[in-house]
Amino acid sequence: MATEYLHAVPHLTTALTGPLQHLEEHLLGHQGDIEQWLRSQWQETRAPFYASVDLRNAGFKLAPVDTNLFPAGFNNLGAAFMPLCVQAAQSAMEHYGPKVRNILLVPESHTRNLFYLESLASLQKILEAAGYHVRIGSLIADLKEPLSVTLPSGGNVVLEPLIREANRLRLGDFSPCFVLLNNDMSGGRPEILEHLDQPVVPPLAVGWSNRLKSSHFTHYRRVAGEFARLVAIDPWLIDPLFRNCGQIDFQQRIGEECLVTNVAEVLKQITEKYREYGIDQRPFVIVKSDAGTYGMNIMTVYGTDELRELNRKQRTKMARGKEGHHVSDVIVQEGVYTFETWGEPQATAEPVVYMIDRYVVGGFYRVHPGRGRDENLNTPGMSFRALAFEESCIQPDPTRAPDARPNRFYAYGVIARLALLAAAREIQEASLGG
Amino acid sequence: MATEYLHAVPHLTTALTGPLQHLEEHLLGHQGDIEQWLRSQWQETRAPFYASVDLRNAGFKLAPVDTNLFPAGFNNLGAAFMPLCVQAAQSAMEHYGPKVRNILLVPESHTRNLFYLESLASLQKILEAAGYHVRIGSLIADLKEPLSVTLPSGGNVVLEPLIREANRLRLGDFSPCFVLLNNDMSGGRPEILEHLDQPVVPPLAVGWSNRLKSSHFTHYRRVAGEFARLVAIDPWLIDPLFRNCGQIDFQQRIGEECLVTNVAEVLKQITEKYREYGIDQRPFVIVKSDAGTYGMNIMTVYGTDELRELNRKQRTKMARGKEGHHVSDVIVQEGVYTFETWGEPQATAEPVVYMIDRYVVGGFYRVHPGRGRDENLNTPGMSFRALAFEESCIQPDPTRAPDARPNRFYAYGVIARLALLAAAREIQEASLGG
Numbered sequence: 130m131a132t133e134y135l136h137a138v139p140h141l142t143t144a145l146t147g148p149l150q151h152l153e154e155h156l157l158g159h160q161g162d163i164e165q166w167l168r169s170q171w172q173e174t175r176a177p178f179y180a181s182v183d184l185r186n187a188g189f190k191l192a193p194v195d196t197n198l199f200p201a202g203f204n205n206l207g208a209a210f211m212p213l214c215v216q217a218a219q220s221a222m223e224h225y226g227p228k229v230r231n232i233l234l235v236p237e238s239h240t241r242n243l244f245y246l247e248s249l250a251s252l253q254k255i256l257e258a259a260g261y262h263v264r265i266g267s268l269i270a271d272l273k274e275p276l277s278v279t280l281p282s283g284g285n286v287v288l289e290p291l292i293r294e295a296n297r298l299r300l301g302d303f304s305p306c307f308v309l310l311n312n313d314m315s316g317g318r319p320e321i322l323e324h325l326d327q328p329v330v331p332p333l334a335v336g337w338s339n340r341l342k343s344s345h346f347t348h349y350r351r352v353a354g355e356f357a358r359l360v361a362i363d364p365w366l367i368d369p370l371f372r373n374c375g376q377i378d379f380q381q382r383i384g385e386e387c388l389v390t391n392v393a394e395v396l397k398q399i400t401e402k403y404r405e406y407g408i409d410q411r412p413f414v415i416v417k418s419d420a421g422t423y424g425m426n427i428m429t430v431y432g433t434d435e436l437r438e439l440n441r442k443q444r445t446k447m448a449r450g451k452e453g454h455h456v457s458d459v460i461v462q463e464g465v466y467t468f469e470t471w472g473e474p475q476a477t478a479e480p481v482v483y484m485i486d487r488y489v490v491g492g493f494y495r496v497h498p499g500r501g502r503d504e505n506l507n508t509p510g511m512s513f514r515a516l517a518f519e520e521s522c523i524q525p526d527p528t529r530a531p532d533a534r535p536n537r538f539y540a541y542g543v544i545a546r547l548a549l550l551a552a553a554r555e556i557q558e559a560s561l562g563g
Numbered sequence: 564m565a566t567e568y569l570h571a572v573p574h575l576t577t578a579l580t581g582p583l584q585h586l587e588e589h590l591l592g593h594q595g596d597i598e599q600w601l602r603s604q605w606q607e608t609r610a611p612f613y614a615s616v617d618l619r620n621a622g623f624k625l626a627p628v629d630t631n632l633f634p635a636g637f638n639n640l641g642a643a644f645m646p647l648c649v650q651a652a653q654s655a656m657e658h659y660g661p662k663v664r665n666i667l668l669v670p671e672s673h674t675r676n677l678f679y680l681e682s683l684a685s686l687q688k689i690l691e692a693a694g695y696h697v698r699i700g701s702l703i704a705d706l707k708e709p710l711s712v713t714l715p716s717g718g719n720v721v722l723e724p725l726i727r728e729a730n731r732l733r734l735g736d737f738s739p740c741f742v743l744l745n746n747d748m749s750g751g752r753p754e755i756l757e758h759l760d761q762p763v764v765p766p767l768a769v770g771w772s773n774r775l776k777s778s779h780f781t782h783y784r785r786v787a788g789e790f791a792r793l794v795a796i797d798p799w800l801i802d803p804l805f806r807n808c809g810q811i812d813f814q815q816r817i818g819e820e821c822l823v824t825n826v827a828e829v830l831k832q833i834t835e836k837y838r839e840y841g842i843d844q845r846p847f848v849i850v851k852s853d854a855g856t857y858g859m860n861i862m863t864v865y866g867t868d869e870l871r872e873l874n875r876k877q878r879t880k881m882a883r884g885k886e887g888h889h890v891s892d893v894i895v896q897e898g899v900y901t902f903e904t905w906g907e908p909q910a911t912a913e914p915v916v917y918m919i920d921r922y923v924v925g926g927f928y929r930v931h932p933g934r935g936r937d938e939n940l941n942t943p944g945m946s947f948r949a950l951a952f953e954e955s956c957i958q959p960d961p962t963r964a965p966d967a968r969p970n971r972f973y974a975y976g977v978i979a980r981l982a983l984l985a986a987a988r989e990i991q992e993a994s995l996g997g
Contacts, residue, residue: 139646140645140646160694161664161694161695161696163694164693164694164695165661165662165664165694167694168657168661168694169661169662171661172660172661211574212573212574212647213646213647213650216647216650216651216654216922217650219922220654223602226606227599227602227603227605227606228599228603230595230599259598260594260595260597260598260599260601260602261595261598262595488650488653
């Protein structure tokens with residue numbers, strides 16, 4: 130059968146509707162090799178429990194720019210994806226044996242961010258539907274009683290105070306066999322979660338208090354290299370260049386020269402690649418904290434002059450991370466244009482792909498009408514547009530034949546899974562290291 | 564969260580729309596126990612690669628009446644279920660190691676049954692989408708060249724001649740690592756499939772030339788008993804009574820007394836159960852071949868007189884099985900009324916549930932306007948009505964809240980998986996036995 134029939138990842142609508150780009154076609158054409166290779170990789174390294182990956186599609190280049198190991202946004206996937214999520218969650222939980230029955234979900238300590246709490250409720254629903262008892266244990270310090278929050282969707286979430294006895298966590302009389310973290314630990318590793326008898330997944334060692342983006346992208350570079358050899362492409366087509374600097378204090382202007390040097394170097398490398406491929410775009414880099422952010426401290430830079438000319442306000446912004454931490458390590462990453470837009474008037478869009486275990490379970494577009502195609506979209510003003518299953522998939526039209534539309538989302542699912550594999554190796558390394 | 568939120572199996576529409584029956588409510592209320600128990604069962608006994616189960620829902624009773632280990636009808640599931648099928652197929656194939664890449668699919672030897680070939684094309688598509696190369700090797704004796712059959716849906720299937728070299732099968736230069744049977748072997752175990760180096764799944768030993776319905780239902784009785792203890796119900800509510808006879812030759816009227824005795828005994832047991840539960844229905848039994856059938860040789864019997872009064876035509880029909888085999892062993896199974904109907908004017912309907920690996924991946928209704936609710940519906944004149952995901956699931960309506968509709972399809976998914984577990988034990992036993 131022709132490759133157009135195939136879809137190893139769900140066949141979803143994408144914002145781009147023009148002809149397939151060369152890279153997309155190439156990946157669709159190598160599906161057999163790609164899926165077999167991924168299968169063997171998951172045998173070597175267990176996939177993370179879950180992850181979401183932000184992608185940027187510049188047409189000539191398709192690359193991950195952020196991999197979240199504690200994903201929120203499950204509520205944006207849409208109810209049609211729940212069966213896929215449930216099945217994948219059943220598969221993910223299988224690694225922990227048949228006896229696990231009670232899952233303790235440890236979320237971010239937000240009580241007013243209803244978007245986050247909607248996602249949390251969706252995640253709880255997925256795990257319950259997979260056949261588990263799921264309760265939510267909050268890290269909120271002064272929480273003494275269960276706190277029920279009513280959600281705009283009509284449901285509610287109940288946050289309960291965590292109780293630790295020796296090396297076990299419980300909530301009231303609820304004794305969990307498994308702790309699932311949905312807290313990225315930007316504020317540090319919570320003492321109450323250390324050295325538990327219960328498995329803690331993902332491990333504390335990959336919280337943002339330990340994890341560095343540069344470590345993830347170092348793993349990703351290796352994965353992309355192996356993959357590029359497999360399908361005979363230039364790894365640059367799927368891998369954003371990056372360099373990391375040592376400690377930088379933007380307010381004190383310490384470490385700035387290293388940053389300038391690295392920005393200049395990455396811009397030079399991009400310029401060479403653009404020349405090689407005849408790409409008529411202006412190279413740019415993204416400067417961001419090497420540890421986790423909530424989309425803060427992210428700067429688009431076209432030249433080193435901009436760095437020298439940062440004003441006080443910009444410096445203050447770069448110096449402040451999530452939960453008040455100072456920016457220290459900085460990563461300079463090749464900027465990847467997104468050529469995807471959504472709606473009329475056109476808003477800049479980037480795909481976000483969700484995975485549970487080794488399965489792609491859905492995705493959506495992050496859309497920002499106030500941001501350009503060279504900017505970070507994960508900022509206030511963004512919204513989410515659910516991806517739907519391709520119409521031809523829901524209502525097959527025999528006269529159009531199944532090959533009518535190639536699954537262009539397939540390429541997104543491949544690149545997202547390469548980032549997932551990089552994260553898997555990162556987790557393995559972190560777990561071995563402590 | 565309330566149990567109404569949960570759906571460990573896809574939330575599908577059902578023909579019944581009235582209030583939940585007691586049994587359905589009971590199963591929904593014990594979802595945690597049920598799912599945990601099933602998980603531990605799959606650790607002990609690997610789920611079959613795939614199966615479809617015919618159910619009958621009499622309201623007071625919900626029971627499997629046929630379990631097909633070589634399912635057709637994948638084309639009836641509808642394209643919306645393909646992502647679930649693909650994910651489950653990836654999970655199923657994982658048992659055979661990461662190196663498997665080429666799958667040989669061995670179908671029934673039908674070339675004109677376009678419904679079957681549509682199902683075969685759907686199955687091929689699912690496996691291809693899971694990331695495998697799939698070609699179809701036919702057992703048709705005089706096939707010398709690949710035969711391409713164009714399908715009403717617009718696709719086509721290519722049946723290729725099987726070539727055996729020593730203990731390996733190939734098709735031209737296509738060397739498969741895995742042989743998936745979609746042929747129930749009613750006509751006997753094909754010599755060409757014996758003692759292969761490649762894994763053959765499901766094993767030849769569970770083809771209809773070896774398998775007996777009474778063996779399946781003996782396993783099912785044990786599974787139903789264990790399950791009934793778990794959720795504290797009378798196993799009869801989910802288990803059709805049955806007895807099997809020895810050899811019967813309807814034309815020669817040999818073995819008839821045994822049949823009459825068994826029919827009388829099963830009718831008596833049903834009558835007692837109906838009295839116990841105050842059910843105001845007339846007990847009946849189904850008499851059918853203990854080996855596989857294509858819905859032939861199936862008789863609805865209300866009393867032993869009917870058996871004695873069989874005319875020549877009826878005897879001839881009972882004596883003829885699929886591919887011309889004589890009926891020998893006969894099973895007498897409690898008749899389960901189906902109280903489900905479809906459409907206006909109402910046609911009798913029974914649900915068919917599809918599973919790949921241990922996952923429920925979809926289902927449909929078999930509908931027959933010319934048959935009563937006490938009759939076998941798997942006969943000419945039947946048609947199929949796809950089940951859809953519940954509307955509330957595709958387009959969530961926040962004002963209705965997620966608990967608006969309990970997933971009544973859940974009960975079907977549970978009973979179907981009990982039959983799947985019985986089949987898994989049957990396969991294990993058959994594999995050990997040779």
